[in-house]
Amino acid sequence: MRSATHSGSRAAQRTSDDALLARVQHGDEPAVRALITRYNQQLFRVARGILRNDSEAEDVVQEAYLHAFTRLDDFRHESAFSTWLTHIVLNQASNRLRKNRRRKAQLSQLAEETRTPSGATLVVFPTSPRPATPEAQAVRHEIQKILETAVDNLRTPLRMVFILRDIEGMSTNETAELLSIRPETVKTRLYRARQWMRSTLERSFAPCFQDMHPFEDKQCLDMADRVIITLAQRLNNAKN
Structure with a gap:
């Protein structure tokens, strides 16, 4: 080249x-x-939505590119190139997931201690410009982890629809075509995914609400002092 x-x-x-x-x-x-x-970005999210592992998702995306660019004659232009690419990623990620499950099943039969726990990993979500302070960046990082964990914990059929529709912004028909399901099924799964996400995030963030906009002790005392002084002044004015 x-x-x-x-x-x-x-x-x-x-x-x-x-x-x-x-x-x-x-x-x-x-x-x-x-x-x-x-x-x-789109292909990585799709692959990770199935595998829930950053490094494996990267491997799948790389393999998908190699497959696509070495077999461009197979692309019939009946759909968008991005749709064709996404189909390849979906197939390869699903195949890898099946292989991983078979491998884990075989290892578990040999010895319990050989099982490899799956670690939590990060999805790169679109972000706003970098926060100006380390504190703000730390807060954003914590929120991102909560969101990623919530998405990871969705059941796979719901997770894939949620990623394609709400994160990638694909239409109902595009999502249905990619996942080989009916548009009505896409709508149902998206509704259930959103309901589950809303419920999960409400539970995750509920403890934080109590600490929002704190009114510190000194602020409270100063407020009381100001109110008492003002009331006393008004009372004196009324007597005079």
């Missing part, structure tokens, strides 16, 4: 998928980079 330049990559970002794919077939590296940059 020809070497990439920053200007070439920026220009490619503004180009349609079809135009980029035509350039990819002629070995254009900036076009490959542009497509990867364009769909990395």
Whole structure:
């Protein structure tokens, strides 16, 4: 492939998928980079929604890109390139999940201690500009962990619909096509996922509400002093 330049990559970002794919077939590296940059976030979230592991999700996305770019002749242009890519990621992530489950089952038969616990990992959510203070950044990080844990704990059918619809912003029909389910099923699962998320987040954040907008002891005493002084002044004025 020809070497990439920053200007070439920026220009490619503004180009349609079809135009980029035509350039990819002629070995254009900036076009490959542009497509990867364009769909990395979406594909990573889809893969992680199934695997719930950052490193495995990255592996799947990389394998999906390799599969797609080496088999572009299989892309029939009957759907968007992003839809085709997402199908590949869904299939590869599902296959890996099945292999992981079989491997864990085999290991558990050999010895109980060989089971590998699954650790909590992070999803990269879209974020606002970096907070100005370490305290604000720490708070945002804690909120992000709560959100990630809530999404991870959704049942897989609900989690995939929630990720595609509410995080990736796909339409009901696009989600139905990707998951091979009816649009009505998408709507039902999304409703249940949102209800579950709302209930879970309410429980998670409820203890925080008591500490919101604290009125410190000194503030309380100062307020009492001001009220008493004002009342005394008004009482004196009334007597006079």
